[in-house]
Amino acid sequence: MSLNENDSVIERISEIRPSQERKSELELLQEQKLEIVQSHTRNYLNSILEQNASKPMRIQSLNVVGAQNFRESFLKRQLYPLLVNDKLTLENLLENIDAVKLNFLKTQTISNLNFKIDSAYFKSRSTPANGIDLLTTLQLIPVKNFTAKIGTNVGNGEGDAYLTVNYRNIFGAGENLTFDTNVSSSSIGAKTRSTYLLNFNLPFNNNPNWRLDNIAYSTNRLIDWCVPHEQHITGFTNRISSQYEFFNHEFSVENILRTIKLTRPTTTYTNQFTVNDDILSQCGESFKSSFIYSLKFDSRDNPLLPSSGVLFKNSTELAGLIPLSSNSEKNAKFIKNQFEFQLAQKLTSNNLNFFNFSLRGGYIHNLSSTNNTLNIMDRFYLGGPNDLRGFALNGLGPKLSGSPIGGNFFYGGNLSLFNHVPKTSIDSNFKIHSFVNFGKLLNIKDLSDHDNFYENILKDPSVATGFGIVYKHPVARFELNR
Template identity: 30%
Template sequence: FPLRAHQSDEKAEEFMNTNLEAKAKKYKEYEEAAIKLNNLVFDTKDCPFYVHSFRIHGTQKTRQSLFESVVYSALQARTLGSIIDEVHLAADKLNRLDIFKHIDVFLDRSSDPLAQPGAIDVILSTEEKSRFWIKTGTEIGNDAGSANISLNIRNVFGGAETLETYMSAGTQTSYVFEFCLAKPINGNPDSKVDISAYRLTKNNQSFSSHDEILHGIALRWRVLSKLGFHELTYGTSWRQICNIAKDATLSIRESAGHSLKSSVAHTLVRDMRDDIMLPSRGYYIKLFQELAGFNGDVFFVKNEFESQINFPLGKGFIFSASLRNGLLFPFKTQQSKISDRFFLGGAQSVRGFKLNGMGPREDKKDSLGGDAYVAAGVSLFTPLPKLSRHPVKGHFFVNGGSLIQINPSQRLAVSLNNLAKRPSVSAGVGVVYRSSILRLEVNFCLPLIATNTDKLKKGLQLGLGFNFW
């Protein structure tokens, strides 16, 4: 038996060696063929060629007009190199429309006997994805959590349209229902237009003794440019301040009722960070402008700016700095509405203060929000002993901000000057953990400067979410 086992081991070893040699030989042949093909393409990339025909296999629901708009640039190419580049870009666009499981591209000499010299046929072999799909998930952030479900239909009319029904229930935003139809423009996944209708219920009882219900419709155009991601929106929303608490302050009671806002808004986002939750390098910029007053009883101009920059300092140390500010300027009315104001404070906003706990407050109870704010912060993330290989960092921070209401009887410059006179500042130390789905912070916070209307969060403060400042 030992002799037989020995012979069996020798045969197995011989078989493995032969198999490895065969695989190595095939790989070498494949590598040589790939090099020859690459050299051939490079040598002929400037030779005159043109696309004689596009043939698409495997589609049943997608309209021909969608493919025509996507491959139009490839049809204009007149060299082999430009044809290969344009066909690659067209396949990438089709893939990012999220209606195909795969897209295989084949180039072949045209089989049409009437074709001119240099004619190429392009064959796209595709398989469409299932038209219906369901997605569920959870969201955590700003001291709130929610669960959501969305029912989606792909390629509704054959032009890569998406029909989505979204529902969410949570703690702070207690109920959301949205119905949205989106369509790419000329088959471009980086340029889409959508129309949506929604109903939203916000629970603001924890900091402002009321609920808010919104019903609205919106038309959006979203496009990716060299500057970043743009979103242009025209929307109309009917807002209701309701469910006023029995012990609510007079200002909240006076805010109760209905308002109608019709506005146009533009958002620009440029995100060059290497990670949205715990970046080690890169910067982030967001600009937001809104003009309300086309219809309804709400009139204002609103601007907001957000920025963040991150530097690696070496040996696992990271420095991060952020700056944000916003201005809400009402016109035709003497005072802004609470639905449109800014709120500040919380683990993801300004640490060391309770959620929306900064700024104007009545009777030290209800937060009223503000028309102008500025907030800034610096953080130092450090490696922890024996945990350098894990997504855990030590955290030292100083952050602060100011939130005020604009006095309509004063000049705007006088009101804005008060921002610098009333800063609220805190500092602290803690631990940051970056999981695959969210960022967790546990900080010991010490408020250093505060106004008499701020609600402080001294001691341990827990933060869960995606974006932290």
């Protein structure tokens, strides 16, 4: 019996419900016959499970095919649910097999898992009289140890070449090494000139629910939505994150060297802004050493286009822990907090119509006593298709000589209604989309000043409304709005 990533052990047979529209009579008869066979098989398996769900069982032996690919300590930790024999029943056994499958999938070490259960020839003395001794065999099908991808991307007046190399399960305990690079020519007009990333990650202490990432990276990006300049970032990040079903935590430590350099405007720039004092004061090198904690609760049925569930995320960053430069003005020192809330609710039971409501916000408090200006890479920006539709990319908020300079406080919200497209199938990935966006970005000195809070922050937010078509692709969400 085979275990797939999206299948549970108890529900072995998936129900097929193809569209009934525009099908011949023969196709309908074949589908009805298949549904009848599946229904009988499902009912038979359910009856066996119900009759023997509470029957005592004991695993007499556990044979693991493919164990040579893993370290012993790592293997025992992932197989732990099957190594517990106390008060074991058939229902518990199937749940434990599901838990083992999930453990290995979280560690990214297997592509599939097969299992086989047989009755033992001889009963152990410790097995109850009405119990059954089992001989269990697990087959672990490992992922490919080495993969490499190379190619080019061309589109929207840009082009680049990329290389991705993955080396998995290096030492037999889920250790992965990933190298990712993306390089473009300045003559092509790509905004991301170069990106290099090296990530060594593994399950923390063999625990499948926690993962440790050690990431070194370097990126050089061209910014043209404000005064044209290049941002170069080189840094190292250590991150520990959980992989539970709903609640998850993430702890990160970042050490980054950042460089800003003005560039000469060319015809490739969509906006021609005048150089101002703000960008001039930011040129050169700066350092940031920070600790970040993030909390996330996610019960949505789909992260791309949810029809039900709730998402809440909160992230707090404390920068300036380690002074990387003797010049205090070059060290970022602040505390930043951001949150995001999303609610998805069905309007009809058949999942054809539903709405999404989201609200985001954030605030940065400068802790530096010598530098009253936040680095432009640390500020908030608002506007564009990814956060506030209907406005130019990062175009909201304070400006200097017509160029966006960002802010230290923002909020933004969105209410979207998704409706079924007429004359399309029930399971169509296309939806009619109507939305209302609102938000505001500004610089404030003191949140405790309530008069300024209501007068400047809550008054006159930017608002945009529109409609369009949304397509839910398995890996992305595409929108065409007006």
